[in-house]
Amino acid sequence: MFSYCADPDTLGTFRWFSCYLTNGVHLSFYMSFIKVLLLLFITAPVALAVGFGGAMATRAHLAPVRWLGEGYIAIMRGVPDIAFFLFFVIALDQAFEWTRHQVLCPEWTDPIRQGNDFLVCPAAKLPLGTAPEWVHQSYSFFLAVITFAIVFGAFAANVLRGGMRAVPHAQLETAAAYGMSRRQTFWRILVPQMWIYALPGLSNLWLILIKATPLLFLLGIEDIVYWAREIGGTKTSKFTSYPHDDWRMWYFLFLLVFYLSFTRISEILLEKLTVRLSHGQATTGGEALRKEAAA
Amino acid sequence: MKSCIDTIQDYGLRSIGIGERLLPKSDFTLCEQFTLIGSGMIWNIYFGLMALVTGYFLAVTLALGKSSSNRWARKPAEWFIFVFRGSPLFIQFFFAYFFFLSLKKSYPMFDMLTSAWAGALIVLFMNTAAYSAEIFYGALRTIPKGDVEAADAYGMSGWPRFRRIVWPTMMRLAWPAYTNEAIFLFHATTLVFFSAFPAWQQRGDALYYASYFADKTFNPFVPYPILAFYFILLTLTVVGVFGVINTRLNRHLPAERRAKMRFRLTLAR
Numbered sequence: 120m121f122s123y124c125a126d127p128d129t130l131g132t133f134r135w136f137s138c139y140l141t142n143g144v145h146l147s148f149y150m151s152f153i154k155v156l157l158l159l160f161i162t163a164p165v166a167l168a169v170g171f172g173g174a175m176a177t178r179a180h181l182a183p184v185r186w187l188g189e190g191y192i193a194i195m196r197g198v199p200d201i202a203f204f205l206f207f208v209i210a211l212d213q214a215f216e217w218t219r220h221q222v223l224c225p226e227w228t229d230p231i232r233q234g235n236d237f238l239v240c241p242a243a244k245l246p247l248g249t250a251p252e253w254v255h256q257s258y259s260f261f262l263a264v265i266t267f268a269i270v271f272g273a274f275a276a277n278v279l280r281g282g283m284r285a286v287p288h289a290q291l292e293t294a295a296a297y298g299m300s301r302r303q304t305f306w307r308i309l310v311p312q313m314w315i316y317a318l319p320g321l322s323n324l325w326l327i328l329i330k331a332t333p334l335l336f337l338l339g340i341e342d343i344v345y346w347a348r349e350i351g352g353t354k355t356s357k358f359t360s361y362p363h364d365d366w367r368m369w370y371f372l373f374l375l376v377f378y379l380s381f382t383r384i385s386e387i388l389l390e391k392l393t394v395r396l397s398h399g400q401a402t403t404g405g406e407a408l409r410k411e412a413a414a
Numbered sequence: 415m416k417s418c419i420d421t422i423q424d425y426g427l428r429s430i431g432i433g434e435r436l437l438p439k440s441d442f443t444l445c446e447q448f449t450l451i452g453s454g455m456i457w458n459i460y461f462g463l464m465a466l467v468t469g470y471f472l473a474v475t476l477a478l479g480k481s482s483s484n485r486w487a488r489k490p491a492e493w494f495i496f497v498f499r500g501s502p503l504f505i506q507f508f509f510a511y512f513f514f515l516s517l518k519k520s521y522p523m524f525d526m527l528t529s530a531w532a533g534a535l536i537v538l539f540m541n542t543a544a545y546s547a548e549i550f551y552g553a554l555r556t557i558p559k560g561d562v563e564a565a566d567a568y569g570m571s572g573w574p575r576f577r578r579i580v581w582p583t584m585m586r587l588a589w590p591a592y593t594n595e596a597i598f599l600f601h602a603t604t605l606v607f608f609s610a611f612p613a614w615q616q617r618g619d620a621l622y623y624a625s626y627f628a629d630k631t632f633n634p635f636v637p638y639p640i641l642a643f644y645f646i647l648l649t650l651t652v653v654g655v656f657g658v659i660n661t662r663l664n665r666h667l668p669a670e671r672r673a674k675m676r677f678r679l680t681l682a683r
Contacts (some may be wrong), residue, residue: 194642196597196649197642197645197646197649197650198601198641198642198645198646199600199601199602199604199621199645200601201601201604201605201608201621202604202621202624202638202641202642202645205621205624205625205628205634205638206628206634206638209628209632209634210634210635213634232633236632237632237633329502330501330502330503331502332502333502333504333505334504336504337608344504344505344508347508348508348610351512365512365515365516367508367512368509368512368513368515368516371505371508371509371512372509374505374508374509375497375501375505375506375509378500378501378502378505379496379497379500379501382500382501383496383500
């Protein structure tokens with residue numbers, strides 16, 4: 120990075136570290152933080168949308184739809200989320216390939232499951248064998264986003280369902296008295312008011328989501344955990360110009376601090392958001408704000 | 415063709431090193447998958463139970479510390495809870511493992527800490543203590559004022575007041591949330607062998623064997639549902655046992671004031 124980095128062996132401690140921390144692998148390490156943030160900012164809205172769908176399903180008139188929604192929420196409770204991560208990554212991949220196989224290669228007669236293999240025709244492979252490296256990477260990232268969205272969608276569905284239930288019933292009755300249809304009541308009365316009730320749960324969910332991001336490592340993505348393990352391990356002078364002992368402990372300490380500050384900052388921001396959303400709401404928080412303004 | 419009884423004899427206790435040494439390599443039967451994954455559950459139950467029992471005492475101590483008016487008791491407890499609740503358990507496992515590894519290098523007597531049964535247990539112990547402490551702290555703050563005032567009026571203070579008034583009420587108020595914590599602790603035990611802790615001689619937990627089968631057969635649709643089955647069973651057991659204790663904790667109250675077991679889905683690490 121710097122001009123004096125040509126021969127690290129001769130450098131003093133400070134300069135050595137300034138070179139070491141800006142070499143190629145470290146830049147990949149820093150890039151993987153962006154990957155984590157990207158995952159968070161894509162997954163959060165998607166999971167919220169999935170959760171909204173799930174919560175709507177639990178309020179449906181049609182019984183099978185309701186069972187589907189409740190079953191979706193219930194199964195995520197009983198089983199460790201890590202198991203779902205490991206399951207969906209393979210299952211989704213195979214589901215996509217299987218669908219493409221049915222569409223693209225109808226003339227293919229060999230069975231897809233042969234003993235311990237899962238074989239689809241070359242045209243149905245995802246990503247295609249000829250695809251460049253970045254396609255492979257973004258495909259596995261895409262699978263990770265869907266997996267996260269499914270798992271956290273269930274959590275969000277539970278929270279949103281609670282929020283919908285917490286809206287005072289009189290509000291909905293008033294809407295009905297004004298002649299609003301079910302749909303109008305839902306979108307115009309229920310949805311705008313549910314957020315303040317759902318917010319504590321959603322804040323909690325955001326913190327949980329942050330803390331779940333290291334599980335990307337299990338999905339085979341080169342994330343911060345992967346790089347911390349890679350870079351931190353003992354390096355001899357044979358392979359690198361920056362030999363060092365086993366520093367993985369320090370790298371993980373750094374990740375620990377990173378996550379701690381990230382959750383702390385989120386907590387502070389969410390606290391502010393709660394205050395803002397409480398304005399004009401018929402809750403204790405909203406009442407306190409009103410009194411404060413009046414005084 | 416081996417019968418299922420033989421398989422159970424060979425692999426039923428495989429996860430703790432009793433029975434057949436080699437794992438099945440190919441042509442997995444449903445029985446083998448059921449037996450091995452079930453055998454792995456021994457580890458999940460071991461970690462969960464031990465961490466829960468030992469963590470309970472630290473949790474009560476931390477909760478009392480956090481609600482103390484003395485700075486020197488409050489600050490350490492607050493920091494402990496913040497560090498363990500604010501960071502991912504996965505990273506805690508990694509950090510602890512590499513920390514124990516370098517400890518072992520300087521002092522060989524810490525050898526056992528790098529194996530999962532001790533090292534991972536310590537992390538789980540501290541983690542669950544932090545989460546439970548927050549629950550107990552919340553319960554301590556919602557103890558009805560009148561209860562404590564009544565104790566004062568009877569001349570109780572210090573240990574007797576804590577032992578006979580504060581502690582039972584705290585337990586009663588915290589119990590539903592604590593049940594939830596216990597469930598998620600059992601779920602969290604599946605992380606152990608996927609963080610740095612090695613599964614020595616392929617003695618792993620249920621998820622370790624489930625992913626072993628999924629990798630070997632490239633078919634996730636059999637081992638993971640088996641794992642889900644075992645965990646739902648475990649969850650139901652936890653709910654049942656904690657429910658009985660909840661009834662006992664609430665036995666002195668009139669029926670309509672008893673704490674209902676509500677389950678919130680808000681704790682994951």
